[in-house]
Amino acid sequence: MSQVRVRFAPSPTGFFHIGSARTALFNWLYARHTGGVFVLRIEDTDAARNSEEFLRVIYDSLTWLGLNWDEGPKVGACGGGDFGPYRQSERGAIYKEYVGKLLATGRAYEKDGAVWFKLLGERHEVFDEHRKKTVTKVNNAPAVIDDRIRGHVERTEDEDFVIVRSDGAPVFHLVNVVDDIAMKITHVIRGEDHLSNTSKHVELFKAFGAPVPAYAHIPLILKSNGPGKMSKRDQGALIEEYQRRGYLPEALVNFLCLLGWNPGDDREKMPIAEIIRLFDLPGVNQSNARFDEKKLAHMNMAYLLELPADEFVRRAREFFTRLGGENSSAKFALAADETFFRAVMLLCQPKLKGFEELPAYTAYFFTENFPVDAAARAKVMAKGDPAARLSELTAALATADFSSDTAIEEAIKLLAAARGLAFGDYQPVARLALTGTNVGPPLTGLMRVLGRERTLARLGRFTP
Ligand code: GLU
Numbered sequence: 001m002s003q004v005r006v007r008f009a010p011s012p013t014g015f016f017h018i019g020s021a022r023t024a025l026f027n028w029l030y031a032r033h034t035g036g037v038f039v040l041r042i043e044d045t046d047a048a049r050n051s052e053e054f055l056r057v058i059y060d061s062l063t064w065l066g067l068n069w070d071e072g073p074k075v076g077a078c079g080g081g082d083f084g085p086y087r088q089s090e091r092g093a094i095y096k097e098y099v100g101k102l103l104a105t106g107r108a109y110e111k112d113g114a115v116w117f118k119l120l121g122e123r124h125e126v127f128d129e130h131r132k133k134t135v136t137k138v139n140n141a142p143a144v145i146d147d148r149i150r151g152h153v154e155r156t157e158d159e160d161f162v163i164v165r166s167d168g169a170p171v172f173h174l175v176n177v178v179d180d181i182a183m184k185i186t187h188v189i190r191g192e193d194h195l196s197n198t199s200k201h202v203e204l205f206k207a208f209g210a211p212v213p214a215y216a217h218i219p220l221i222l223k224s225n226g227p228g229k230m231s232k233r234d235q236g237a238l239i240e241e242y243q244r245r246g247y248l249p250e251a252l253v254n255f256l257c258l259l260g261w262n263p264g265d266d267r268e269k270m271p272i273a274e275i276i277r278l279f280d281l282p283g284v285n286q287s288n289a290r291f292d293e294k295k296l297a298h299m300n301m302a303y304l305l306e307l308p309a310d311e312f313v314r315r316a317r318e319f320f321t322r323l324g325g326e327n328s329s330a331k332f333a334l335a336a337d338e339t340f341f342r343a344v345m346l347l348c349q350p351k352l353k354g355f356e357e358l359p360a361y362t363a364y365f366f367t368e369n370f371p372v373d374a375a376a377r378a379k380v381m382a383k384g385d386p387a388a389r390l391s392e393l394t395a396a397l398a399t400a401d402f403s404s405d406t407a408i409e410e411a412i413k414l415l416a417a418a419r420g421l422a423f424g425d426y427q428p429v430a431r432l433a434l435t436g437t438n439v440g441p442p443l444t445g446l447m448r449v450l451g452r453e454r455t456l457a458r459l460g461r462f463t464p
Pocket of ligand 1: 194
């Protein structure tokens with residue numbers, strides 16, 4: 001069998017969303033699974049609705065997700081190839097040539113300034129009640145689509161249709177098919193919303209005498225709450241948003257794989273190499289997949305938790321850098337000593353749901369001028385004698401060993417035992433004094449990372 005060639009063919013008419021990313025991903029997975037070629041083709045014939053900004057987002061998002069294209073517009077390490085140009089706006093001459101072929105073989109004709117595709121078969125006129133006009137119907141055999149996901153589908157085209165508008169602009173159906181022929185696409189993997197176009201496309205392939213590619217129409221993604229298809233306007237729909245919020249692309253990719261596909265068992269978190277090994281079109285579900293943002297957040301947390309230390313620190317720094325100087329937490333964090341920054345990040349890693357929490361969660365490490373939460377203060381002050389606990393703790397920690405969490409814990413426990421108290425009697429007020437809140441990483445880890453000097457200074461400065 002010849003090499004698999006698939007394409008992702010977005011139109012840059014809106015921001016890159018979950019549905020597009022999943023279509024790109026399934027094409028990419030199929031190419032990687034079969035050792036085929038993944039082509040990126042930009043369907044930008046609709047000049048009025050296209051924008052360079054949307055195009056940039058497509059390149060950025062695919063690159064961020066790791067969906068590298070073998071052929072297509074040259075961006076970074078991706079693209080190039082023998083079947084270009086890969087932007088439809090630059091392929092006008094090719095479309096003209098193909099339309100010429102249809103006109104020459106009598107499979108197209110001009111009427112009212114437009115070019116129409118001519119179906120084969122006996123013709124008769126009928127009055128269409130709906131459109132309130134007489135139309136020409138053609139007795140045409142159904143196009144049979146042996147869809148790799150949907151199974152056997154038949155649809156009949158029974159009216160000629162426009163392929164070049166009177167303003168000279170070639171229509172989607174034409175350019176889509178011409179490019180699939182010219183780029184030698186073997187498998188068309190796309191959203192189910194295109195299933196209804198497929199009979200037109202099959203007619204065109206046949207008229208050009210070209211082999212019809214295999215089709216695989218992927219089920220829709222339903223919005224997380226209620227019926228209906230997820231749209232670009234729904235909460236959580238835009239890929240850029242996840243990038244901005246510091247989601248891990250590998251977590252998002254893993255999550256997207258499961259929107260309509262599963263490995264045949266109940267595994268969810270899987271390395272991409274394993275997904276590539278197992279992915280195949282018959283494994284894609286026929287039923288619609290529901291978008292579940294909570295599940296995505298959970299997946300992200302699981303990936304975050306297992307990032308190796310160096311990698312976690314590198315990405316945390318990258319996230320802060322992207323937030324930039326406008327965010328004061330980021331500014332202070334980036335100005336901090338590298339060893340201290342690393343220690344803070346690794347202490348907080350197991351506690352984080354995502355990088356977006358990082359600035360607020362770690363702010364008090366990087367400045368002495370942190371606010372004290374009023375509710376937390378009220379709660380801590382209402383119990384026992386916090387002022388006494390604080391001065392006892394300051395005295396005990398002045399000589400304690402700060403080299404490990406257990407050493408600090410021992411010191412506090414020793415102090416507590418001598419007073420007939422427990423570790424828990426010291427913890428709330430100590431945390432409040434050190435962080436201004438009543439939540440955060442374990443107290444002893446917090447003290448170790450802050451170090452003796454900073455710990456004592458904060459305990460001493462705090463006025464209950
Ligand atoms: N440009 C079309 C879209 O964005 C792609 C159609 C196809 O994949 O065949 O929906």
